Amino acid sequence: MNSSGVIFRVSLFGESHGVAIGVVIDGCPPGITVEPDDFLPDLQRRQSGSRGTTKRREADLPEILSGVFNGVTTGAPVTLITRNSDKISSDYDEFRNVPRPGHADFVSQKKYSGFSDMRGSGHFSGRITWGLVAAGVIAKKISGSSEIIAKLISAGGSENIEEALTKAIEANDTIGGIIECKVKNPPLAIGEPFFYSFESAVSHLIFSIPAIKGIEFGAGFKAASMRGSQHNDPFIDIKGKTATNNAGGINGGITNGNEIIFRVVVKPTSSTGVDQNTFSFRDGEMTTLKVKGRHDTCIALRMPVIVEAATAIAMADLILIDRGIHNR
Amino acid sequence: MNSSGVIFRVSLFGESHGVAIGVVIDGCPPGITVEPDDFLPDLQRRQSGSRGTTKRREADLPEILSGVFNGVTTGAPVTLITRNSDKISSDYDEFRNVPRPGHADFVSQKKYSGFSDMRGSGHFSGRITWGLVAAGVIAKKISGSSEIIAKLISAGGSENIEEALTKAIEANDTIGGIIECKVKNPPLAIGEPFFYSFESAVSHLIFSIPAIKGIEFGAGFKAASMRGSQHNDPFIDIKGKTATNNAGGINGGITNGNEIIFRVVVKPTSSTGVDQNTFSFRDGEMTTLKVKGRHDTCIALRMPVIVEAATAIAMADLILIDRGIHNR
């Protein structure tokens, strides 16, 4: 189930320490300008390098294998790959036998009957989101005049992200964070009830991103403490503009033309330097583990662009579906 | 996009004040015992009637149109319908012209170019969840020995639900709530990375349910304030049992065998008796609206069984997919 979407369909492939990772983007309209350089800003935002991110360095430059000719999409599927280069697989030898708490090591062994490529977490690695971000660059071009902007608004429970990072690094530990995503000038009336609401489409993609454990739209969980008269967003003009935006720009699963707003929570990186209890598949004995290797103190730092990409991909699909059914 | 699922596929149809509402359940294994009475407990839990729910009374009894013979599923699609009877459509005449804030009135007019059946909110009505609950009854039979239990754990921001209800009724207003869903004894290793993780499958269905605006798994949004060493669930045996359950029973999108736990937030019913600002499509003038008709003070009261159904449907699909690929 490595592809998603109804018309605008994205298929991801690759493993963290495999030959290459990549993405096939199907249902992409012809005539969209796509140059290799277009991908760099978003791919660089996703990259590590800043304080609190892993020391692994990948060039991450995209090679366009198909679907683009003379700098323009042709209507055929667009395929993008990047080669993996900076691999230290020995870092991961242990995890095949001693699963890291909080990580997919245990379940991937069980699900794939021991055949998983465990190196760098294989297909479960956050590295696979490279293809999501690359597809997002194209999806953003389909979303017309919308602007999708995601930001890390807190980390480690603190709005002072730098301070939270410093403390976590000192403790040799990791922290999570909250990302807020806004879509300015969104298309009106996209989203398909009953089963492909805007929230359904976005959350489906968002929960494919490793480490995300929650999503809320508009007022979100605060809505549980609100009265209807507070939560309802009163109209202030006949174009549907509302005085407040507790709905996050979505009613009945359909965009209402107001800014779209949602938040996601990113759990702390599970690869922490602190001792944890686990066991060994080899001898069936309990043991402890302190994860070494190169990891992110706060993976949430690299997440905003990934959240934007997931949003853009969901929106592109909903736009094409809506256009197909309604001829607009 | 009124069907969902890869193998176990559920298609919903109907409008609140139409002839009937129903569901087609495809990919249902043969040999499952299904009697009309099997549906009653869950359908009754979904019904209104208790304090804080709408005065509309529907028998809601299911008629089995296909797929069941001699009390057993045949492998052909199972179709269930129920007729609508207690309809007072005149209550809704106004909303075609004056959209209720917080409701789908505005977007459904825009999306469907004025052709929407607005009576009782039509296809956007919570009434359509009847089919979801009915499908859930069959899905639960596929989930084997798992037990799915959802509960309303707070309403109007208060764990004292009765008190919150009393206050809201007095104010002629409405309240939201939080539902917690647990799956005891869940199947191990269901969920498909990259794009059909357990969280993706569940949230996709959950966000099709009207009024739900957020979902979080395990520690959820609290994870943003936690360290990795706290959030990671240490193993306490070699079968994968963990001391804590911050992951909510899911790592890397795959169930790890521990209890599954997630929470959803239900916004307050948008049909409130308090005056709200809106406008009229007819004359293009701003106006105010006080919703009459029969509505739920707290729709969240009726939601737990719907959340269970969505969970069971997602699980049934993931189980059949996993079984197909892995031959187990």
Add this chain to the structure above:
Amino acid sequence: MNSSGVIFRVSLFGESHGVAIGVVIDGCPPGITVEPDDFLPDLQRRQSGSRGTTKRREADLPEILSGVFNGVTTGAPVTLITRNSDKISSDYDEFRNVPRPGHADFVSQKKYSGFSDMRGSGHFSGRITWGLVAAGVIAKKISGSSEIIAKLISAGGSENIEEALTKAIEANDTIGGIIECKVKNPPLAIGEPFFYSFESAVSHLIFSIPAIKGIEFGAGFKAASMRGSQHNDPFIDIKGKTATNNAGGINGGITNGNEIIFRVVVKPTSSTGVDQNTFSFRDGEMTTLKVKGRHDTCIALRMPVIVEAATAIAMADLILIDRGIHNR
């Protein structure tokens, strides 16, 4: 797998002797006029009654359960059912134990582990095509100015269909036939390579119709004996009109604007009155069977409208997809 289509999705349900048969049509654009009477001409063409068709008489009148309001589609799924009335299930008691050669009796027992509803062939009955024809009526309204016309051009190997029928009835046997389907004034450039070519979309639906065993487009199997210089259709104007039509209006899986033409072969009804060798599941002994019951001498007589429906449904889906991607 009882639904098909990407945007315009059709789900069939029901059994020959069950409560009702029907169809859910999803992705149907709003604003299409749909009156119950609209269905009658095509449903009547599908009905039995003429010489060579079964004596079973069903009113076949459609009940619209959802998706239509004030005689117009709303954008919500359209559901149509018809009740089964003229059932003589005892005719079929024997086939559970003694499978009819050429029929699905044997495979349905094996596939569904004995849980199949065998009455009237259950879900394998040609009766299930009622929903296909009903959906076709709506699909035809989406195909714009195209006109889809299918005709039985031969039966029992003879273009003199009446004579072939007479002989078959005298022999207490059954005959097959060939149906030719043309689409006049078809839309240009629908069909999606690589995997949803016009031929793929049509043949996928066509081979769901019981008794169809072959399909050929344009010159079809004759192409095997032709030279490229003969088979290629030379252009005669700059709009793409061609002098011949060996391609059947399709190049590279995409409609070229010329008339679409294809033929399908319908095998002779397997329920023949002639003695045949089979066996008994009950005692594991070989035996013979002479099918009684009420059956069609030539089911192909009732097929043209079903072939039209399948074509219209495929075309509607391809039109909506093309419109979505290309914004036309």
Add this chain to the structure above:
Amino acid sequence: MNSSGVIFRVSLFGESHGVAIGVVIDGCPPGITVEPDDFLPDLQRRQSGSRGTTKRREADLPEILSGVFNGVTTGAPVTLITRNSDKISSDYDEFRNVPRPGHADFVSQKKYSGFSDMRGSGHFSGRITWGLVAAGVIAKKISGSSEIIAKLISAGGSENIEEALTKAIEANDTIGGIIECKVKNPPLAIGEPFFYSFESAVSHLIFSIPAIKGIEFGAGFKAASMRGSQHNDPFIDIKGKTATNNAGGINGGITNGNEIIFRVVVKPTSSTGVDQNTFSFRDGEMTTLKVKGRHDTCIALRMPVIVEAATAIAMADLILIDRGIHNR
């Protein structure tokens, strides 16, 4: 729509003269041995080189980008590519302006608004079937003990294929052919009514292959001239073995355990050296065209392995679906 399948999903990408062509295979069970050498026999059967095939020479060696670790599938998507090397794009410059009769030049210009990559027919090239054949190699490993064998049984209307080739080459023209495909020892009871019958699944994939214009199962079009008593295959044992095989091993869309047999027709290569009437997009004038470049006299020669691959892919998907639903 460049992916196909429900669980076992194949996505094709690439253009004839692009950087590379390839395939992503999703839903592939873990634990299947896959070495690069495994692909060579089938890829070589697909290659040109023999008399009557194009002079273009591609190494066609597969590079495995993902999904295989230590020579075994991991359960993650398998990606295979091959680089295009022997490209002479100037051969195709003319066709952007002067569409070849019988080819996709005209429709691809219309469908993709002039943005198609026309070099070597771009995404419409038979070269894209490389990925289909590569995926077929893996699919064959899933089909268990079945053996899929396709053969060219006639070309140019003649069973003497060599003679037909000689004549066509002398005439500077091209010929079509008929391929027969048999599946020995097929799995029993795969195929899903109502919309994913064995015939539907196979024909959907088969009609994605360029140049195929017809398919018939078992007796096929001959069934139109047969009586039911002749066409029905009498059982000769209680395991379902039949005396004849007019059904081609399929009843009611489900395999009956007897050999599967079907035939497809391949039209003559449209790129013929004989003069043909066409027009010029540039000046809107009618003109004639004699195709030069490097082409196959009889593309059907290279088709058997492609037909096998499409069959294997359809079967793999049906097997996984059947296993998922029926737990066998």
